[in-house]
Amino acid sequence: MAPKPLEPLARKLMKGVMAVELLGVVGAYFLFHRMNSSAVYYRSNEWAGIYGIRERDQEAWSAKRDCATSSSSS
Helix, strand or coil, X not given: CCCCCCHHHHHHHHHHHHHHXXXXXXXXXXXXXXXXXXXXXXXXXXXXXCCCHHHHHHHHHXXXXXXXXXXXXX
């Protein structure tokens, strides 16, 4: 059966769409981690009316650090 005349074009378009989707997912992942580790994350949440995230994170990080230092000094 001979390939239809638009089949190669459809394959190229589909590959292009898949590549753009993959780039979008990777970009969103990178942006999430970039925002999650910066002060912009906290400021944007505070502007949105969500308070206490910075304090909870600092408590969790200090508790993790305290557990790591106490277990290594034993």
